[in-house]
Amino acid sequence: MNLYPFAAEMLQILIILAIAPAFVGWVRMLKCWLQGRTTAGLFQPYRDLMKLFAKDVILAENASWIFRFTPYIVFGTATLAGGIIPMLSVDLPLAASADAIVLVALFAIARFFTSLAGMDIGTAFGGMGSSREMTIASLAEPAMLMAIFTVSLAAGSTSLSQIVQVVFSGQSVLRPSLAFAFLAFVLVSLAETGRIPVDNPTTHLELTMIHEAMLLEYSGRHLALFEWAGMMKLTLFMALGAVLFFPWGIGTGSIIASGLAFVFLLLKLAAAGIVLVLIETGLAKMRLFRLTEFLGSAFLMATLGMLSFFILE
Amino acid sequence: MNLHIAAQINSFLAALVLLTAFGMLVQKRVYGLIHLFAWQGFFLSLNTAIVGFVADRHHLYISSVLTLSLKVFLLPYILHVLIHRLKIRKEVETIVNIPTTMMIGIALVIFSYHLTAPVRELSNLVTRSTIAVALATVMLGLLMMITRKHAVTQIIGFLALENGLFFAATSATYGMPLVVELGVALDVLIAAFIFGIFFFHINRTFDSLDVEQMARLKEGD
Numbered sequence: 212m213n214l215y216p217f218a219a220e221m222l223q224i225l226i227i228l229a230i231a232p233a234f235v236g237w238v239r240m241l242k243c244w245l246q247g248r249t250t251a252g253l254f255q256p257y258r259d260l261m262k263l264f265a266k267d268v269i270l271a272e273n274a275s276w277i278f279r280f281t282p283y284i285v286f287g288t289a290t291l292a293g294g295i296i297p298m299l300s301v302d303l304p305l306a307a308s309a310d311a312i313v314l315v316a317l318f319a320i321a322r323f324f325t326s327l328a329g330m331d332i333g334t335a336f337g338g339m340g341s342s343r344e345m346t347i348a349s350l351a352e353p354a355m356l357m358a359i360f361t362v363s364l365a366a367g368s369t370s371l372s373q374i375v376q377v378v379f380s381g382q383s384v385l386r387p388s389l390a391f392a393f394l395a396f397v398l399v400s401l402a403e404t405g406r407i408p409v410d411n412p413t414t415h416l417e418l419t420m421i422h423e424a425m426l427l428e429y430s431g432r433h434l435a436l437f438e439w440a441g442m443m444k445l446t447l448f449m450a451l452g453a454v455l456f457f458p459w460g461i462g463t464g465s466i467i468a469s470g471l472a473f474v475f476l477l478l479k480l481a482a483a484g485i486v487l488v489l490i491e492t493g494l495a496k497m498r499l500f501r502l503t504e505f506l507g508s509a510f511l512m513a514t515l516g517m518l519s520f521f522i523l524e
Numbered sequence: 525m526n527l528h529i530a531a532q533i534n535s536f537l538a539a540l541v542l543l544t545a546f547g548m549l550v551q552k553r554v555y556g557l558i559h560l561f562a563w564q565g566f567f568l569s570l571n572t573a574i575v576g577f578v579a580d581r582h583h584l585y586i587s588s589v590l591t592l593s594l595k596v597f598l599l600p601y602i603l604h605v606l607i608h609r610l611k612i613r614k615e616v617e618t619i620v621n622i623p624t625t626m627m628i629g630i631a632l633v634i635f636s637y638h639l640t641a642p643v644r645e646l647s648n649l650v651t652r653s654t655i656a657v658a659l660a661t662v663m664l665g666l667l668m669m670i671t672r673k674h675a676v677t678q679i680i681g682f683l684a685l686e687n688g689l690f691f692a693a694t695s696a697t698y699g700m701p702l703v704v705e706l707g708v709a710l711d712v713l714i715a716a717f718i719f720g721i722f723f724f725h726i727n728r729t730f731d732s733l734d735v736e737q738m739a740r741l742k743e744g745d
Contacts, residue, residue, distance in 0.1 A: 386536075387536050387538070387539030390536070390539065391539065503623060504622055504623065507626055508550060510626075511550075511626045511629075511630065512543075514630050515539075515542065515630075515633070518630070519535075519539045519657075522633075522653060522656045522657060523538060523539060523653050523654065524653075
């Protein structure tokens with residue numbers, strides 16, 4: 212029995228766990244440079260996480276088991292998602308057993324429990340955050356699924372490894388359906404990872420919070436797990452976009468190919484960070500009620516992608 | 525350039541034309557609308573030139589240049605001047621809200637895909653797959669004319685509709701004869717001028733370009 216795929220799987224999960232804070236640090240650094248501020252360095256997120264892990268957890272008296280379990284569920288689903296997306300190699304045991312729909316469902320589970328935890332304590336801001344998060348999710352998820360279905364149609368399978376292989380070996384670069392799906396994916400991932408036109412990750416104003424509002428009551432290692440999972444989610448979405456739409460240099464089995472894939476992944480993440488920061492610096496946060504149009508256009512793009520697959524290809 | 529790549533570029537440009545058509549449908553600002561219209565004209569002229577190259581029809585180059593000068597530069601310029609002179613409000617007012625319009629638009633695309641299926645079966649041109657997109661562009665232009673209150677945006681809808689017709693001619697039969705195309709181009713130009721004069725009249729009579737005001741016309745005195 213060939214043990215190499217399992218080794219690659221473990222390696223990939225460890226790498227994602229390790230580089231996610233660095234990616235967030237990279238994004239923050241770029242943002243500081245663009246805004247003419249001094250940066251806290253690439254490794255500040257690691258220091259933040261270590262500080263949070265060292266602190267005590269303070270639980271509210273009426274906190275139920277949901278509140279205590281949610282950080283582990285969220286972190287666990289993020290880690291599992293890190294194993295599903297083929298980043299270092301297309302030959303991964305987890306990627307073979309779970310497809311793109313499972314990936315979307317994993318993120319949905321994390322979101323479901325985060326929203327429950329936001330309401331669990333009974334503070335006003337938590338409930339408000341949960342309600343907003345669910346509003347966004349109900350609009351973002353159909354668009355996300357539609358984008359993934361479009362890519363699956365083009366590749367003939369919903370398995371991520373299969374999609375990556377087909378797109379990688381693709382005869383054509385100019386596929387309108389993939390271009391539309393990519394645009395939709397960019398819009399949706401801004402919403403899913405809570406970046407600027409949708410949510411402001413650095414806000415300290417409770418009234419404008421969406422994701423942060425649900426985590427207001429968390430402290431210590433619970434908060435650290437949430438933060439880490441959030442960083443991983445951002446990294447995973449960027450990596451997913453990179454491997455689905457620009458799968459150059461993905462490994463197909465050997466160790467050297469995986470090493471090369473790792474270098475390519477870092478380069479692609481660095482580029483994705485630049486694009487993300489340019490989007491975030493160029494746009495202002497939207498009003499909550501305009502999000503229907505923003506995510507509606509994501510859905511429109513994804514649907515157009517699907518239609519142009521039938522019409523034009 | 526081999527035929528396969530040309531067909532791909534062609535369908536990619538068709539997708540971009542469709543995207544700009546939808547962009548116009550959801551765009552809320554008049555200037556943004558005009559820019560999108562100019563982009564649509566640009567993609568159209570590029571597409572025409574490529575079809576002309578692939579099919580070896582040289583008159584298509586002329587219509588491509590005509591499209592470029594007329595629909596990318598001249599008409600948007602005229603519209604800009606009109607909006608500036610008339611001091612129109614920059615926000616576009618819609619009758620149906622934007623998400624609903626998008627859904628209707630998607631339904632129209634599917635409808636035109638089904639409608640053009642027999643034509644696609646019969647045709648053996650490289651551009652046959654884009655006929656559906658061309659028809660959809662016509663429909664979306666029509667939808668825009670219906671769902672907008674403002675005279676200027678309705679005109680842009682009309683011009684987008686004309687873009688769709690031109691695209692349909694290119695993709696269904698490698699373009700109309702040059703005489704017809706020159707005539708149509710001239711017609712559109714004249715129409716733009718007449719629209720301009722109409723705008724001034726409507727604006728002077730009603731102090732607004734909202735065509736709903738015209739309902740007052742029937743209460744004759």
